[in-house]
Amino acid sequence: MTVIDAIEKDTQAYLLLSLIAVSGELPASQIPRLVGSVSYGEKLFTSLRDKKLIRTFYKDKLRGHRLTAKAKELLLAEEKERFAFFLTGNTDTNIVRSEVPRRLRLHRVAEATVTMRNAGVSIFRDEKPDVFYPEGTILSEPLTIEKAAFYNSREIKELGDEVVKVRGARTVGILLTARDLYVTYNTADALMKWEYKSEMRTKALVKQVLCYQRLPNQYHAENVKGLVLGESMEMAYQLLTSTGGTRRSYFVLDGNYDSFLFLTNDHAGEVLLRLLCDSEKHDELHQMLMGGLYPPHTAMLIENDAVDEQGNPVLFAYFCDMPRITRFSAALNLQGKTGTLICFDFQKEVLQRFCGTQIQIQTIDLNKFERRFFP
DNA sequence: CACCATGCTGCATCGACATC
DNA sequence: GATGTCGATGCAGCATGGTG
Numbered sequence: 001m002t003v004i005d006a007i008e009k010d011t012q013a014y015l016l017l018s019l020i021a022v023s024g025e026l027p028a029s030q031i032p033r034l035v036g037s038v039s040y041g042e043k044l045f046t047s048l049r050d051k052k053l054i055r056t057f058y059k060d061k062l063r064g065h066r067l068t069a070k071a072k073e074l075l076l077a078e079e080k081e082r083f084a085f086f087l088t089g090n091t092d093t094n095i096v097r098s099e100v101p102r103r104l105r106l107h108r109v110a111e112a113t114v115t116m117r118n119a120g121v122s123i124f125r126d127e128k129p130d131v132f133y134p135e136g137t138i139l140s141e142p143l144t145i146e147k148a149a150f151y152n153s154r155e156i157k158e159l160g161d162e163v164v165k166v167r168g169a170r171t172v173g174i175l176l177t178a179r180d181l182y183v184t185y186n187t188a189d190a191l192m193k194w195e196y197k198s199e200m201r202t203k204a205l206v207k208q209v210l211c212y213q214r215l216p217n218q219y220h221a222e223n224v225k226g227l228v229l230g231e232s233m234e235m236a237y238q239l240l241t242s243t244g245g246t247r248r249s250y251f252v253l254d255g256n257y258d259s260f261l262f263l264t265n266d267h268a269g270e271v272l273l274r275l276l277c278d279s280e281k282h283d284e285l286h287q288m289l290m291g292g293l294y295p296p297h298t299a300m301l302i303e304n305d306a307v308d309e310q311g312n313p314v315l316f317a318y319f320c321d322m323p324r325i326t327r328f329s330a331a332l333n334l335q336g337k338t339g340t341l342i343c344f345d346f347q348k349e350v351l352q353r354f355c356g357t358q359i360q361i362q363t364i365d366l367n368k369f370e371r372r373f374f375p
Numbered sequence: 376c377a378c379c380a381t382g383c384t385g386c387a388t389c390g391a392c393a394t395c
Numbered sequence: 396g397a398t399g400t401c402g403a404t405g406c407a408g409c410a411t412g413g414t415g
Contacts, residue, residue, distance in 0.1 A: 069401075098404060101382080197412080 009078065013044055017053060017067065021075055021083050022123065022152070023110035024093035025057065025064040025103060030114045033266075060100050064107065082126045085155070093154060108186040109152050112172045112229050115265050116150040119273035121175065123150050131176065131214060132158045143215055148177045148277035150184070159209065170194065171202055175227060177277045181210060181219055182227035186265070187251065189231040191238055194251040203256060226260035228322075229269065233350045236262040240322055240354050253323055262320040268346055271370050276319060281373050289316060289342060302331040302339065313339040318364065320347055329355045344369070 012035050019034060020026045031041035045065070048054045053071035057064050067075075072087045086093040096106065113123055122128040128149035133139075152173040170192055175182040183199075183206060185192060203224060211219045228239060228251075239262060244252035253260065261276075263269040275282055293306035293314055303324060304313035315328045320343070332339050338358050343351055345363040352361050 096403085195412090 012040075013048055016044060016048065017071055017075060018082075018124070019110070019113065019117070020054065020065055020067050021072070022086050022093065023113060024086070024096045024106045025066050026110050027107040028056070028063040028065065030111060031065075033114050033118065057103075059098065060103075062100065062103050062107070064103065066096055079126070082124050085125055108188060109154075109172045111188065111265050112184060112186045113150065113152060115229060115263075115269055115273065116175065118267075119270040119277065121148045121150045121273065121277060123152075125155070131210070132156050134158055135160045142217075144218060145176045145178060145215065148175065150175050170199070172229075174206065176210075178218075178279055180223045180225050181206060182225050182261070183257075184227045184229065186229045187235055187239065188229075188265075189235070191235075191242055191245075191250045192228075193249055194244070194254075195249070196254055196256065199256055222258075224257075226257035228260065228262050229265050230262060232264055232266075233320075233347055235264075236320055236322070236347075237350045237354060240326065253326060255323070258323055260322050262322055268344070268366055271366065271374065272319060272344075274374055285318075285369075285373070286316070302335070302337070303327050304339070308340060312337065315339065315341050317341045317343045317351065318347070320351075325351065325355070329359060332359060 016026075016031070016034060019030075031045065032038045035041045035044060045054065045056075049056070052068055053074070054065050055068055057066060067087075072083075075083045076087055093106070096103070117123050128147075128151070129143050129145060131143060131145075131149075132151055132155055150173055153171055156171075156174060170185055171183055172186045173184045175184050183202060206224055207221050211221055211224065228235075230236065230239070239251055240253070242250060242252050244250050263272050275285065290306060293308055295306065296304050297307050297313070300307075300313060302313045303315070305316040306314040308314055313328070313332075315324065317325050317328075325341070328339065328341070333356070338360065340360045340362055341351060341355065342362045342364065344366050346366060348361050348363050352359075355361075
């Protein structure tokens with residue numbers, strides 16, 4: 001019998017261990033995002049290392065933290081239903097492989113998970129409805145999503161054989177909000193690989209299983225959307241302008257998703273994600289922006305959210321919905337008209353560069369917005 | 376249709392470490 | 396120091412999909 005030191009729940013240290021547990025390996029870069037400061041993060045980690053609860057792996061220029069057997073035992077004793085899925089058996093998150101692609105995949109999922117958690121989205125299995133139960137399971141009550149929940153790619157695989165058919169897809173998980181489903185990707189700091197057919201099948205599977213079979217009262221086909229996370233807004237520019245590379249194996253806006261948002265894996269992205277998951281706050285912002293504008297023109301051949309005093313179209317682009325922005329910009333160009341795009345201050349530079357000068361950009365101050373909406 | 380490249384999973388082996 | 400256990404490692408095997 002090993003004697004296990006107790007570790008307080010609801011501490012930063014416990015939070016860190018929990019995130020490593022669901023991630024398998026947590027990239028070192030994510031620690032300040034979880035504890036707030038770099039120096040405190042380092043302090044926590046040296047203490048966890050001294051207690052023999054974590055080990056740091058540094059190989060192939062990739063630095064990441066993993067749990068020791070002792071830490072796994074401790075977490076399982078503390079909250080078995082939360083961690084058993086990730087910490088038992090021969091699974092990717094329990095027995096972490098050393099090959100670079102495998103570690104990178106874990107890192108991409110971990111970054112997305114941190115963003116989700118920091119935005120208040122449920123990430124732990126005991127906090128969210130069991131949506132991806134294996135085929136044939138009998139439910140005690142019908143499923144509904146009230147609070148936004150993120151399911152990582154490993155959890156989705158619980159579905160069984162059907163998912164095996166979409167191997168090769170680059171998704172890191174699926175975000176379910178009260179209104180929509182977002183197939184989620186993480187392009188990190190480089191243009192991600194993209195296989196049109198695999199991604200098509202992922203979308204079809206999500207529609208089939210979630211919209212038609214499991215949550216038909218909540219979701220319809222048009223609620224299936226895409227979400228890409230990335231390191232900075234510069235990645236949004238690369239995604240918006242990508243042609244897929246010479247071999248067409250990299251990301252390209254191919255029309256698979258009518259709605260495909262881009263958010264950053266940082267504080268700004270977390271704030272926007274919070275807004276995305278909160279229908280009431282979102283409606284409130286929408287109402288605020290509508291002040292001084294006129295209702296959208298449905299007859300206009302340009303997609304729009306509102307019309308200004310001159311009758312020009314206005315697009316709300318604060319979620320950086322890439323296909324929408326592309327359609328808006330292209331239609332204005334084609335018809336030689338002008339229009340206005342409303343986004344946050346930190347998004348302006350990239351969107352202006354992409355859309356060109358005939359589109360006016362109005363910005364919302366992120367800091368002011370945050371103080372007003374999420375104090 | 377054969378061949379190759381890629382991505383993913385399971386398996387066998389080896390070594391580090393703990394225990395007695 | 397002998398023995399036992401666990402996890403790291405890399406490879407084999409398989410499916411898929413692209414290409415000539």
